Each structure stands twice: as C-alpha cells, then as structure tokens.
Amino acid sequence: MVLLLLLLVVICLLLIYCKIRRRKRRRPHCSTSPISSTKRNFTFDQVKEFTDGFSNFLGEGGFGHVYRGVLPTGRDVAVKRLKVGSGQGEREFLTEVEIISRVHHKHVVSLVGYCTTGSERILVYELVTNNTLEFHLHGEGQNLDWPTRLKIALGFAEGIAYLHEDRALKIIHRDIKAANILLDSEYEPKIADFGLAKCISESKNHVSTEVKGTFGYLAPEYVLTGKLTEKSDIYSFGVVLLELITGRKPWGSVENSMGLIDWARPQLTRALEDGEFNLLVDPKLQNHYDNNEMARMVACAAACVRQSAGRRPKMSKIVLALKGDLPLSDLNDGIRPGLSILYRFFQSSDDGTSQDHGNSSSSEGRRRQTT
Known part of the structure; x- marks a missing residue:
C-alpha cells in the first residue's frame, strides 16, 4: 500500500514537472545571459581597426562613449563602447543585444553586431547621421x-x-x-x-x-x-x-x-x-x-x-x-x-x-x- 502511494506521488510530481516544462517552452521571454543573438560578434581588434583606434568621437552617454566607424564593406556604423566595470552597464548591454536583435522596423535603429572580448562590451549600430x-x-x-x-x-x-x-x-x-x-x-x-x-x-x-x-x-x-x-x-x-x-x-x-x-x-x-x-x-x-x-x-x-x-x-x-x-x-x-x-x-x-x-x-x- 505504501509503495502504491509513493508511486502515485512520483507520477504526480512527474506530471507537474512536465507541465511546467511545456509552459516554459511556450512562454516567450527576453533572456539576459548568455547572448543568443544572430548578429555578428566582432573581436576587439576588429572594432579597433574599423574605428581607427576609436579616434572619431561622436558623443557620450551615461554608460559609455560613441564613435564612428567604417566596416571593411564600406558601411558606416556607430560604435558604443561601454565603460568597463559597470554592473548596470553589463546588464543593459545584454538586454540591448537580446531585444534589439529581435526587432526589424524602419523606425527602430538596427544592430549590426557586438563585441564581448574580455571585459569589453561594445555595440555596433547602423549610423544615423542627423543627431537626436x-x-x-x-x-x-x-x-x-x-x-x-x-x-x-x-x-x-x-x-x-x-x-x-x-x-x-x-x-x-x-x-x-x-x-x-x-x-x-x-x-x-x-x-x-x-x-x-x-x-x-x-x-x-x-x-x-x-x-x-x-x-x-x-x-x-x-x-x-x-x-x-x-x-x-x-x-x-x-x-x-x-x-x-x-x-x-x-x-x-x-x-x-x-x-x-x-x-x-x-x-x-x-x-x-x-x-x-x-x-x-x-x-x-x-x-x-x-x-x-x-x-x-x-x-x-x-x-x-x-x-x-x-x-x-x-x-x-x-x-x-x-x-x-x-x-x-x-x-x-x-x-x-x-x-x-x-x-x-x-x-x-x-x-x-x-x-x-x-x-x-x-x-x-x-x-x-x-x-
């Protein structure tokens, strides 16, 4: 009798576990780690090269600096380099890569790629030329x-x-x-x-x-x-x-x-x-x-x-x-x-x-x- 009860409890637990797994698979979510973006992952050396050593400064935000760059294809890009060691900047970086990789609309800036070499956290966007x-x-x-x-x-x-x-x-x-x-x-x-x-x-x-x-x-x-x-x-x-x-x-x-x-x-x-x-x-x-x-x-x-x-x-x-x-x-x-x-x-x-x-x-x- 005890074995039968234990068996029933195990079966119930398995059913509950399977139900939760199915719900998680169906539920859309925005993860923050690890990065699962389809965008290009540049190396730091590549970013340094197409920004000419981060020499063309465009502006500064709360979590980093923005530079102009030119990809080997000739495409102009804006490169946002986050300040090293900012915990909040790290979270924002992961969120931005995950979310902006999902969206495609003419009135939303598009992400070209990113860089996660060592402690570097860099976002590469299309260049929008007329300021804010x-x-x-x-x-x-x-x-x-x-x-x-x-x-x-x-x-x-x-x-x-x-x-x-x-x-x-x-x-x-x-x-x-x-x-x-x-x-x-x-x-x-x-x-x-x-x-x-x-x-x-x-x-x-x-x-x-x-x-x-x-x-x-x-x-x-x-x-x-x-x-x-x-x-x-x-x-x-x-x-x-x-x-x-x-x-x-x-x-x-x-x-x-x-x-x-x-x-x-x-x-x-x-x-x-x-x-x-x-x-x-x-x-x-x-x-x-x-x-x-x-x-x-x-x-x-x-x-x-x-x-x-x-x-x-x-x-x-x-x-x-x-x-x-x-x-x-x-x-x-x-x-x-x-x-x-x-x-x-x-x-x-x-x-x-x-x-x-x-x-x-x-x-x-x-x-x-x-x-």
Whole structure:
C-alpha cells in the first residue's frame, strides 16, 4: 500500500514537472545571459581597426562613449563602447543585444553586431547621421519646421506601435525621450537605446520592476507603484509630443520650477476647446503650421499624458489620429473636443487615480531617476 502511494506521488510530481516544462517552452521571454543573438560578434581588434583606434568621437552617454566607424564593406556604423566595470552597464548591454536583435522596423535603429572580448562590451549600430531630436529641439541643431515635426511624431509613433502591438512579445522601451530618438538625413526618426527595455508576454498586463528612466518622462503610476505597462511608454511619448509642439524641455528651469506637463495640461484643454494654439505652440514655428494637423497632435498629446493609465489610448490609435484617419472623439470615449463641459470633465477625471499623483511624481521621480 505504501509503495502504491509513493508511486502515485512520483507520477504526480512527474506530471507537474512536465507541465511546467511545456509552459516554459511556450512562454516567450527576453533572456539576459548568455547572448543568443544572430548578429555578428566582432573581436576587439576588429572594432579597433574599423574605428581607427576609436579616434572619431561622436558623443557620450551615461554608460559609455560613441564613435564612428567604417566596416571593411564600406558601411558606416556607430560604435558604443561601454565603460568597463559597470554592473548596470553589463546588464543593459545584454538586454540591448537580446531585444534589439529581435526587432526589424524602419523606425527602430538596427544592430549590426557586438563585441564581448574580455571585459569589453561594445555595440555596433547602423549610423544615423542627423543627431537626436533633443539636439534639434533644445540644442544647437537646425530648427524643425512643422511638416518635419509631424513626420517625426508619426514615425516615432509607428515604431512604438510595432514594439507594443505588432509582435507576439510586447517590448516596453522604458526610456522614451527626445535624446533616444535619432534622426536620419531625411529627418526620419529611429528609436534607440534599449538598455532599460522589458519584455512582457501576452498573458501579462504589467511587470513589477525597479523604477528607472529619465526625470520628466516618467509616468506617475509607474513612479508610485513600480508597475510597468505599455501605457508608461505612451505617457513618455506624450511628453515628447509636447516638446515637438511647444519647444519646451520636459523639466522646469531654475527660474520656473513648473515642469512641462503641469504647464501644458490646462493649455491643452483650452486650446482644444477654442481651436487657438498660438499660446501653446513653439515660437520658433512663427505660427506656420496647419491648424487641423496641430489639433490632431495636441489631442494626441493630451490623451497620452492623462493621469489615469487606463485612459491613455493604445499607440495604434495615436498613429491613426496623427494621420487623420481617426476621429479625435475616439481618443475621448466618443466626446469631441470643443466647448463642452463633458470634454473638460473627461480631461480632468482620472478613474480613481489621485490628481496628487502628477505632483508627487516630480519629487518621487527626482529621487528614483537613474539617467
């Protein structure tokens, strides 16, 4: 009798073990080690040769330096060399190689290869020649006219929609910002820097994680709870839209501590109600923009930066709205922007998310900011 019971227990344990194994095989995941990329693994000597001894410096980030290189085939590349000995840099390196090797989209920067010789951690990308969106909006870059800003917004939205919705495995970027949008010679945007990205399977709606990202772009509910969803990216995207519209940086200045979101929210509602955008729009545009196109982008920005994550639209809806293929009322549960008490109520209500979340996110974000 005892032997029979033991046999039954063993059989049950084997069945449970087999079931768990099958689930693991079916479940998509983003591993961080070892590297299982199909991209080329360069030796350090090869990288040193095609960068001419790392002599052509392009820029510097939080975890390393970027250099220009030319492959033996004649292809121009950007080479990101991580600082040696950074534990966080190592994790970001593994994450970036794993994730970016999986994605293929015209608005996502492509990985050419990598190097893991000794302690060296190097990423080799396609070269995107026209610097970052941040450089052009807030730095010394060329002023962007309205058609260019709209093109950047649409391409950027299409790239995020691909990451969120066009794949079996949902990829959340987690560090959407103007500095991570590269522009090519035609000002087409490419999303870069996937070191903080997370993968979420279809069966999950969020992942709990340490709060990371950049102050000014972090969604309030992510800062407060650590629960990461695609709506966190959508909030950050909304901040970038506001930068394109207003020309302002997402954080306050020494003279004015009010951040972009706090300043913009009442302005957005007012502009959509009366159809006048001049007080909201970047003075550098000199009022040279299409009013209907501006209304679409302003409505998208307002929808993306809502306090309630549940009321932020999916990115595929934003793409359609920016193109003019979706009524703006579809971003607001059927309520059309205009002189409407219902619309104003909709914009200010938050599905149980306290208005204080937006204010507390600033101080909380400063404490948890990592880049």
